[in-house]
Amino acid sequence: MPTIPADVLSVAQLARLRIDEAALDDVTDRFGRTLDLVAQLEQIDTEGVIPMSNPHDMQQRLRADEVTESNQREALQKTAPAVADGFFLVPKVLD
Amino acid sequence: MTREALTTASATELSSALKTAEISAVELTKACIDAISAHNGSINAVVTLCEESALAEAKAADLQLRDGTAGPLTGIPLLHKDIFCTQNVATTCASKMLANFIPPYDATVVSRLRAAGTVMLGKTNMDEFAMGSSTETSVFGVTRNPWDLNCVPGGSSGGAAAAVAAGFAPLSTGTDTGGSIRQPASLCGVTGLKPTYGRVSRLGIIAFASSLDQAGPMTRTVEDAALMLQAMSGVDAGDSTSADLDVPDFTAGLNQPIAGLKIGIPKEYFNHNLDQRVAEKIHEALDELVKEGAELIDIDLPHTEQGIATYYIIAPAEASTNLSRYDGVRFGHRCDNPQNLTDLYERSRSEGFGEEVQRRILVGTYALSAGFYDAYFKKAQQVRRLISEDFQKAFERCDVIAGPAAPGTAFPLGAKSDDPLAMYLEDIYTLSVNLAGLPGLSIPAGLIDGMPVGLQLIGRSFDETTLLRVGHRFQLCTNHHRAKPTLAGAKP
Numbered sequence: 001m002p003t004i005p006a007d008v009l010s011v012a013q014l015a016r017l018r019i020d021e022a023a024l025d026d027v028t029d030r031f032g033r034t035l036d037l038v039a040q041l042e043q044i045d046t047e048g049v050i051p052m053s054n055p056h057d058m059q060q061r062l063r064a065d066e067v068t069e070s071n072q073r074e075a076l077q078k079t080a081p082a083v084a085d086g087f088f089l090v091p092k093v094l095d
Numbered sequence: 096m097t098r099e100a101l102t103t104a105s106a107t108e109l110s111s112a113l114k115t116a117e118i119s120a121v122e123l124t125k126a127c128i129d130a131i132s133a134h135n136g137s138i139n140a141v142v143t144l145c146e147e148s149a150l151a152e153a154k155a156a157d158l159q160l161r162d163g164t165a166g167p168l169t170g171i172p173l174l175h176k177d178i179f180c181t182q183n184v185a186t187t188c189a190s191k192m193l194a195n196f197i198p199p200y201d202a203t204v205v206s207r208l209r210a211a212g213t214v215m216l217g218k219t220n221m222d223e224f225a226m227g228s229s230t231e232t233s234v235f236g237v238t239r240n241p242w243d244l245n246c247v248p249g250g251s252s253g254g255a256a257a258a259v260a261a262g263f264a265p266l267s268t269g270t271d272t273g274g275s276i277r278q279p280a281s282l283c284g285v286t287g288l289k290p291t292y293g294r295v296s297r298l299g300i301i302a303f304a305s306s307l308d309q310a311g312p313m314t315r316t317v318e319d320a321a322l323m324l325q326a327m328s329g330v331d332a333g334d335s336t337s338a339d340l341d342v343p344d345f346t347a348g349l350n351q352p353i354a355g356l357k358i359g360i361p362k363e364y365f366n367h368n369l370d371q372r373v374a375e376k377i378h379e380a381l382d383e384l385v386k387e388g389a390e391l392i393d394i395d396l397p398h399t400e401q402g403i404a405t406y407y408i409i410a411p412a413e414a415s416t417n418l419s420r421y422d423g424v425r426f427g428h429r430c431d432n433p434q435n436l437t438d439l440y441e442r443s444r445s446e447g448f449g450e451e452v453q454r455r456i457l458v459g460t461y462a463l464s465a466g467f468y469d470a471y472f473k474k475a476q477q478v479r480r481l482i483s484e485d486f487q488k489a490f491e492r493c494d495v496i497a498g499p500a501a502p503g504t505a506f507p508l509g510a511k512s513d514d515p516l517a518m519y520l521e522d523i524y525t526l527s528v529n530l531a532g533l534p535g536l537s538i539p540a541g542l543i544d545g546m547p548v549g550l551q552l553i554g555r556s557f558d559e560t561t562l563l564r565v566g567h568r569f570q571l572c573t574n575h576h577r578a579k580p581t582l583a584g585a586k587p
Contacts (some may be wrong), residue, residue: 002416008457015415015460016422017453027454030515034458037516038404041474044481051476052483054306055292055532056556060335075199081429088424091433 003032101126102262103579105148106171107317109265113160119169120160124153124214127172130262131216137244137585140257142235143185143218144175152214159212166323169212171481173266176255178225179205179310184215186471188301189233190223192421192447194426203263203331204268204310210537211326216264224277224418224483225303227251228521231512232451239508240283241580242546245391246505249279249521255313260580266314266323266566270300271407274500274525277537281500281549282312284539284578285311288320289525291557292532293338295324296331304413305336307406307529316576317432317538317566321345324559343560344562349490349567354388356565356579359493363399364524370503375550380540384497387568394489394496398482402527403519405482408462408475409530414452415459421447421509454515483531490555497566500537500549528553536562545580 008028012019019027073086082089096104096112101123104112112118113117128146135141149172155334156170163585180186180198182205187193203210209215223232230238238253240246241261248257252269259267271289280287288311295310302308312323325346330339358381365374381391398405423429423443430446433439448456463470487495501521511518528535533553540550550569554562570576 004440011457011461011464014464015456016419016437016440017448017456018445020445027457028338031457031461031514034407034454035461037409037519038458038471038475041401041404041408041478042470043290044398044401044474046474046477046481049477049480051473053476054336055483055530056294056338058336058338061339062335063332072144072199072412077198078199081423081426087269090424091435091439093436 003028003035098126102125102130104265105316106168106265106314106322107316109171110167113166116160120153120156120214123170124149124172124216127216127264130245133294133587134261134582134585135240135263136587138241138255138257138261139236139238140219140261140263141174141217142187142189142220142254143160145184145215145217146358149214149216150484155213156214159359159414168208168326170214171266172216172264173208173268174216174219174235174255174258174264174267174342175205176221176252177269178221178301179268179269180301181205181215181218184218186218186301187234189221189235190447190452191234192210193390194234194428196426198299200299203333204327205299208326219267220257220280222251225251225270225272226451226455226519228274228278229511230254231508232449234449237319237508240505241582241585242284243505244584245507246269246546247282247508249282249501249505251275253279253339256287257287257439259283259313259315261582266312266319269310269311269313269531270310272303272410273529274522276311276313277525277535277549277551278521279304281536282497282505282547282548284466285313285315286317286320286539286576287311287537288324289528289535290324290328290559291534292558293336294534294559295327296334296337298333302417302483304410305417306413307410317536317563317570318320318346321349321563327504338557340557342580345560345563348560348564351564352388353384353565353568354455356389356495357493358384358389358391359394359489360391361394361396361399361489362498363396363499364498368502368520368523369499370425372543373503373548377550378541380550381497383569383572384565387572391491394493396485396489396527398478398485399523399527401478402482402530403523405475405478406526407458407519408471409479411455411459412462412472413459415456415463418456420450425519451515479530482527486531486533494561498551500551504543504546504548524551534559534562537571539578541575
């Protein structure tokens with residue numbers, strides 16, 4: 001099934017990306033070609049194969065539930081685009 | 096030691112000269128800074144130079160060298176790929192998104208190499224968010240290959256590879272998600288090692304694909320790579336995927352012979368995808384290993400071709416989730432005058448991310464979205480297991496696998512930048528190694544028309560020791576790793 005601009009726009013919405021109108025055809029074409037490339041996996045028989053999410057099939061360790069970090073709010077907020085009184089500023093969500 | 100040797104010798108050789116006080120760390124650091132000042136204008140491998148702090152670190156190293164507390168890397172200059180968080184030093188991932196990001200902490204790799212006494216010269220260029228094989232998608236502009244300024248250095252750790260080749264530093268760090276250490280090492284004629292997944296902590300490395308990313312050394316010799324890996328490796332409480340295993344002494348067994356070692360040659364690595372001249376160079380390199388007593392055996396890695404499709408689902412899927420953190424709120428680029436929260440998210444991300452990064456986020460989001468998850472992401476994870484099993488079967492019959500690191504030599508700037516799928520083929524021999532989590536080493540194997548070729552060695556999980564032993568043996572009996580570019584035409 002060929003990829004159409006509407007497909008790209010709906011994925012872009014999920015990904016919180018805004019595609020420029022002028023670039024939409026190009027983006028659609030390249031997106032479609034990447035999907036064609038990955039579609040070759042359909043031909044491989046994977047019946048009963050357990051999906052691999054970690055190359056060593058390792059379980060991630062859990063640490064003890066203890067406080068290990070000190071409060072570094074000021075240092076960490078130094079890189080924020082907009083802060084006030086220790087809070088991150090965002091546009092109004094409710095009127 | 097001659098002045099030229101300061102920018103061409105291995106870290107091991109430089110360390111000996113430092114210990115005997117033949118040279119000082121300050122003198123060595125200045126020589127590297129001079130080389131960067133002389134040639135970085137053309138090559139663009141270094142994006143941040145930390146001259147003042149580097150000289151201060153070198154002075155401290157000289158004190159340690161004098162009072163006898165120096166280790167093997169004390170006073171050795173190094174460059175970090177701009178993907179490693181460096182406290183109070185800009186870390187951009189070569190993206191507009193992080194153009195103003197100054198991390199409040201060091202990556203574990205950075206703090207460990209700092210503790211080992213290395214001198215941080217600065218940060219190197221890369222493909223944006225490590226997504227590329229040519230270092231052409233950087234917000235800082237392209238890095239050029241020191242062997243031919245009209246060619247790419249490979250990527251994504253292209254700045255790191257070019258810097259080591261150009262004499263800017265004997266050591267640099269890289270990261271490798273699908274070949275980003277080994278392919279540029281191959282194209283720039285340096286030694287590059289991607290360790291086993293979990294060998295090196297990922298804390299403080301800006302995440303691309305969390306089940307594939309691994310940091311490793313890029314150096315002038317295998318011996319140096321062993322030294323550097325030693326300093327980088329080991330479990331880290333800050334990375335729950337770092338392996339809780341003892342770290343072997345990587346330099347101890349380097350000089351052991353390789354007689355009787357079985358080297359597997361996958362026929363799938365020598366098909367139509369490979370430049371025949373590269374194939375000849377690889378066969379010549381293998382002949383050297385045979386002379387040293389190794390035995391070559393034919394093996395099969397039947398899912399090699401499908402590795403690309405598998406990788407281009409798994410890596411973008413993981414990237415799309417990792418990069419969801421860039422929302423214009425807590426750090427990173429924020430658009431001007433956002434009208435509402437959605438506008439803030441969408442415009443900040445579309446302005447901050449380049450084209451290739453956005454493409455991979457789209458593909459990854461699609462592969463993980465409702466209705467497509469089974470057909471794409473789950474399917475790719477199943478094929479990933481088949482790829483891993485191919486390697487396991489092969490390692491029942493051999494100790495190491497050998498082949499090319501890349502399908503050709505460095506290509507001209509711009510030659511593949513309009514064709515993402517052609518660019519993806521660059522990593523056909525490297526990315527399945529990441530999918531299986533194995534260690535891989537690329538070492539110089541000669542030149543074709545003046546451009547370097549890399550021999551790739553792939554090892555069993557957590558068996559970097561054997562890879563390093565074979566690589567070191569090769570460098571003992573050949574001189575390919577000593578070849579240096581002339582830097583003709585390179586300007587300040």
